[in-house]
Amino acid sequence: MPHTFDADVVSAVLRHMNGDHTDDNLLIARAFAQPADSPITDAVMTAFDGEGGTWSITRDGALTEIRVPWPGGPIDERPAVRREVVALYDAACARLGVDPRPHA
Numbered sequence: 001m002p003h004t005f006d007a008d009v010v011s012a013v014l015r016h017m018n019g020d021h022t023d024d025n026l027l028i029a030r031a032f033a034q035p036a037d038s039p040i041t042d043a044v045m046t047a048f049d050g051e052g053g054t055w056s057i058t059r060d061g062a063l064t065e066i067r068v069p070w071p072g073g074p075i076d077e078r079p080a081v082r083r084e085v086v087a088l089y090d091a092a093c094a095r096l097g098v099d100p101r102p103h104a
Contacts (some may be wrong), residue, residue: 003050003076010048013081017045024089029057031092032068048081050074053088 029043042058070084
């Protein structure tokens with residue numbers, strides 16, 4: 001069973017991702033959603049646990065959901081969430097041939 005993070009942690013991460021990283025959400029969705037040839041016009045991170053993140057995506061006017069595992073494998077600590085989201089962003093950039101921005 002995947003690790004479940006406290007509700008306040010989940011809420012804070014989702015607020016941050018959907019408020020400050022909307023372009024990153026879209027980039028991740030475009031890199032990992034299948035089929036890859038159908039354009040995705042919106043992506044919102046809706047959940048995550050110790051095994052990966054979940055995004056609600058809009059494709060061809062329809063809502064669907066994708067689940068993407070953390071690149072480094074399962075996690076169970078709050079600091080690891082940021083590390084894995086950054087790794088996921090970097091992996092999405094690599095898949096799409098986009099230069100990643102520097103991480104602070």
